[in-house]
Every structure is written in C-alpha cells, then in structure tokens.
Amino acid sequence: MTTRNLTCATTAGLSRAVRALAREHALDPEVRGRLVLSAAEAAGAALRAGRETGLEWAYDPGAGLLTVVLRTPGDTGPAAELPMAPDAVTEDEVVWRLPAGPPVDDAEEAPGDDALAAEELRVVLAAADALTAEHRRLKDELEETNSGVLALYVQLDERDKQLRTAHGQTLRELEDALRPPLIEADGLELAVHYEPAGTDAPTGGDLYDWFVLPDGTVHITIVDALGHGVTSTRSALNVTHAVRTLALEGHRLQSIVARTDEILYPFDRAVMATVLLARIDPVTGELWLANGSHPPALLLRRDGTARYLEARGRGIGFPLPGSETPLTERLAPGDLLLLYTDGLTESRRDPIEGERRLIEAAHKHLQSPIEEVPGAIAEDMHTVILHPDDTLALAVRLTGQ
Template sequence: MHPDLTRLRRRLRAACDEAGVPADDRARLVLAVTLLAEPAFAAGEPVDVETTAGDRRLAVSLRPARPVRPDRRAGLPLPPNAAEDGTLTWHLTGGRPDGSAGLGADDDEEATRAEMLALIARADALTQDQRDLKHELAETNSGVLAMYVELEQRDEQLRHAHAAIFRELEDALRPPPPAVPGLELGVHYSPTDQDSPTGGDLYDWFVLPGGQVHVTLVDAVGHGVTSTRHALTVTHAIRILALEGHPLPDLIARASRTLAAIEPELMATVLLARVDPATGRTRLASGGHPEPALVTADGDARLLPADVVGRGVGFPDPGSPSLVEVDLAPGDTLLLYTDGLVESRKNIDEGQARLLPLARALRTRPAGVLPRELVSRMHDVVQYADDTVVIALRRS
C-alpha cells in the first residue's frame, strides 16, 4: 500500500484519538477519506488534508485535485460538507461518553481491522435497535388492537344496554292491551328513528268501571322527547277525566282547557274510542285525527264518516262536534291509526285509498299481528317518514 496513504490514515487516527472521537465515527471517517484519497495517490495527484481539533471537536478538510460528484459524496460512509471551491469537510464531536480508549493508530493493518470491527459492532447495534423498535411497535400495535377490540366490546355492551332501556321505556310509554272477554286488541308502533323509542304518537287503553274499553290515540305536534312529553300529558289528562266520569263528547275540549295553563305550547290531534264488548256498540270522538277504518267480517272496508273530525288539544275551539257510532258485529275490526300510516307517500288521500283494500285483504289475520303487517305493507315505499301507531279492535 502506498506509504502516503498509510501516513494519512495514521494522522487521521491520531487526531481522532486526541479529540476522543467515538470508534465507529473514526472508522467511517478514515474509510471515507481513504476512498477519496486512494485513487488520487494512485494517479500521482496531491492530496491536501488538514485537521483542526479543539474543545473535543474535530474538523477534517480535504482538497481534492478534481471535483467530487454529489452522488459520490452522498455514498461515502461518512458524507462530508462541500464548499464552493470543492473543499470537503467533516465535523466530528469528540469526547467518548463511555470513557473507552481509542483504537490505536500505530499499525495500519491492526487499526484498519479494529475500525472494521467497530463498524460491524455499530451495524449490529443498529440491527438490534431496529429489532427492538419492531418489537415495541408490534407490542404497541397489539395493544392498540386490543384497545379497539375492548372498545368495540364496550360499544356492543352499550348498544345492548340502550336497547334494553329503550324496551323498558317503550313498555312504560306503550301499555300492553288489557284482557277483555269478547274483544281482541292489537297495536304496532313504528318510530321515525329506529334508534329512538320516543316520539309524539302515543296511545292509552283501559277498562272503565262499567266494563267498557276506552282507547285514546294521540299525535302530538313535533318530534323527540318534547312531543313525547306532550303526548303523555294528553293521554294522562284524558284518562283522569274519563275515570272521573266526564262524558265522552266533552273529554277533548275539557283536556285542552285543563292543559292550556300547564303546557301552553302543546298541540295534538286526538282520537277517542269507547267500545262495549258485550254489544259491540262503539262511539268515536275525534279532534283533528285521520278517519278510522271499519273492516267487516264479510270483507267490506270503509272509512267512518268525515264529520267525526273536530279540533285537537291546543287548537282553537277544540273538541269533537259530534260522535260517530257503529255496532261491531262478531269478526268486525276497527282500525285506529296516526297519519304516519297513510302519509308515507306524501299523499294522505292516496294512502287512505291504499289502506282499505289492504285492510280487507288482511282482515283474517289475528288482531295481535294485523297492525304490524298493515304497517309493513303500507310502508313499502317511504317518501315521508313519520311516527306511526296502528291499533286494531276486533269483536270476537
């Protein structure tokens, strides 16, 4: 090997050891300078190298005889900074923090071997660091995945809990049908929002002291919890008034007057039905509600007279101007519903025209399942979604 190259490397090593440059940095510096200087020495070109050490810092400058391309500089084990005149400079920090001794600089082959071992050790350390990082990332990813799984499980638990609460709330807001000999009752509620059990469409039914079955169907203006509260207020007011013995024709107007001071913003349509199970005698009072449908056992289906419609609670001049009376024969079914049933296609007249043939076709279904099947058929196309309640009363 050319002696000048050997002396150059010895000089670089001595400067590194004097400044306390770590072993792997010294190895990369010596190898980088060797790769640049060796071709110049072989070609007989001068190689000018200067070292400046101070305050545990080392600067090494090399002035090559010909410019070094940027890609070659970038490919060196320790890339230098390039000045405008082509001078290449390396800046290294000395002071080995571990207090280890230098690699030595007397024997070139021994020093080169030691430098190669330092580079290998550095590469091994980097490889181990990479493995540790991958392991940490894998553990982190595993932890994140476990967290997502736990969150999904908790979310599922919350969904089940919400569903249970909704069912309990529905049971509280929508009482089951009373058991009345001679009368079959069924109801189905379809909310606008399937994730919410509340809305402005509520019903109430109970047996009066004289044995008659009283049914209240309310559709409060608005949506959500406020409309639910309004509808619940109306059903409770009418239940109290009915149990106190107030006449059926007066219930809507009296409830409206009673609630005006309590809920001044409340507005709701109301339909009342009073059925005598023994005789089938049925009386209806309506405050702004869609006309009920009567389906006879022999297949006749019709809407009850329009003059049953009055004004609801909270409206001007509330109450039902007259009652509609009908005798239910055995097998006859009376359908009470809110406007969500017949307005799914935005046209209530079209909806009521579709309702009658469907009610006629489904008249043999049990009263307990008839409302659900009717809603399913009527809501085959939904252009306008609204809460829907359908009640079936059948004399058995």
C-alpha cells in the same frame, strides 16, 4: 410633542420617507416593512393620478407612541386590506399609532434606503423560512401519528356503536314501560303495533291508552303529539293521563278533548296533539267516536265492505279545540276496527293514496289472528318510506262471544 410633515409626489419618495421615519424611531423591521407597504398602497391611486400626498408624524414621549398620518386627497385606497391595519380612516386620511422609541439622530451612520429595504426583506424571508420549517415538522409529526389516529377512530366508532345499542335498549325498555298492558274484555280482541321514526329514539309522540270503564265499556285513546323523541312523549303522556282521568270521572265523550286542552294549557302551553277517542260496548258492539284533528278510524266489515268513520273536531293546542257530537256505529261479530296515526298512511307523502292502500292492506289481513293484524298492515304500508314518521296501529275485532 413635535409634529413633522412633508409632501410626496411619487410612490418611491413616499416609501423612502416612511422608511426613514420608521428607522429613526427604531421600529422593528417587520413593522417598518408593513408600514411602508401600507402607506404606498393607501396613497397609490392618488399618486398615480398626479396628486401629491402629505405625510405627517409626531412622537409622544409620555405614551411612547408614534402617530403617522397619511393625507391622500380624494382617495385613501383599500384601507381595509392594508398589510398594517390603520387606527383611523377618513375620506382623505389614514392614521396609524405605533409603539415606538424616541427619535435617534444618527444621520451620518444611518443605512441607506436600499439597505433598509434589504433588511425588511431578510426579516420576511426569515419568517417564511421559519413557517416552512414548522410546516415540515408538523407534517412529519402528522405522518407519524396517522396510523395511531386511524386506530383511535376505529375504536371510537366501535364504542359509538356500543353506546347506541345500549341507548336503544334503554329507550325500548322505557317505551315498554310507557305503554299500557293488554286489557281483557269479553267479546273484544285487541292488538297494537308501534314503530318509531328512528331506531335511535324509539319513543315518540304516538301513544295509546285503553281501559275498561265501570259500566263495562272499553275506552281507547290514540294521541299523536307534535314532534319526535322524549319531548313529544311527555306531551303525549300528559294528554293520555288527562283523558283517562276525565273518562273515569264520567265526562261525556264529546267534551273530553276540549276539557283536556283546558287542563293542560297552564302546564304545557306548547303541546299540540291530535286525538281520537273510541268507546266500545263489547256486549252490543255499539261504537262511539270523538275526534280532535286526527285521521279517521277505518271500519272493515266481515263481508269486506270498508268505510272511514269521519268525526269532526279540533285537537289539543289547536284553535277552538274540541269534538262535535260523537259519531256512532254498531260493530258486528268479525268486524275489524283500525285506529292509527298518520305515520301509517303518509309514508309516501300522499295521504289519499295512503288511505286507499290501507283499505287494501286491511282486506288482506281481515281474517288473520288479531295479534298479527297491526304489524302485518304496517309492514305492507311501509314497503316504501319517503316520509319517515312514528307509526301506531291499533286493531279491535268484535268476537260476539
């Protein structure tokens, strides 16, 4: 492998030298043009500053590679943006390695520099003309198929609507299957309303459970699991099932939240849920509440006085989960107890303002039939929704009968 080199003092001289060696090794005119432009740009700053540029090239017949080295003392120019990307760049060298043929000695028949430059220009213009023709062809095809594409979009949109409707119906059926049926307990009226954050995912992390214990008291569980959709539904179901099991086994109300966390931790370490537990004796009206980071229940007396029942505790998945001593209260005939999730009071992003409005809405519907109360209160609370969230409202009224 023979190495050749020369020194150039001008951009024109460097371009002629690179063009000549490229033609000598039969490089394609397009490749040759890119190499000439790249060398001129890489050495431009040095040549304009009056510094000579070295050009060295060598051909490896075994590998069929032509190595071109451009030495630009102190400045290699914008090597990263050259028309032909270099194979190596140092502080004062730019190196290209190109597939090439062996050198051809036809000095007498070799075209001049102007002729070679014109050939390179013709190749560039031919490529541009080909791109223009291809662009015109593609544009014509696009115009021809545009109406068909629009029709297809209309069909796809209609199909999407049909799928969304079917999907929503399936999820609503799933939601109905997940929620326990209305229980019958002499002396109590119960009703519930659930509203998902989005119609495309009617299931969420807001669930409830109610059942009658062997001693005749009614147990109610309200759960709000972190997140939305099916994943949060699974977490909420795990919580309600664990609470039901513990309640039926006779565990004390204040121990159930902490025990539920212990049970679920090995199986669902990601679960985070707030919990509100209520026990009501339909005969005496006695009420017990245990809380785990959940919004307080609202008690609205028959005479119109209202009070939030604050019970202390931390939820499932929270640090130090569990409930303190249950809050006790006694319901009188006609009193209304409202259990809910934060989607009811925080739709306007202000929980304090939401709690005030909830009292007003409960007053408005205090005497309404129990089956209308939760939905009517939710409708009043959601006249403006700045923060959409799953919403659950459960109403209990002591009848005294």
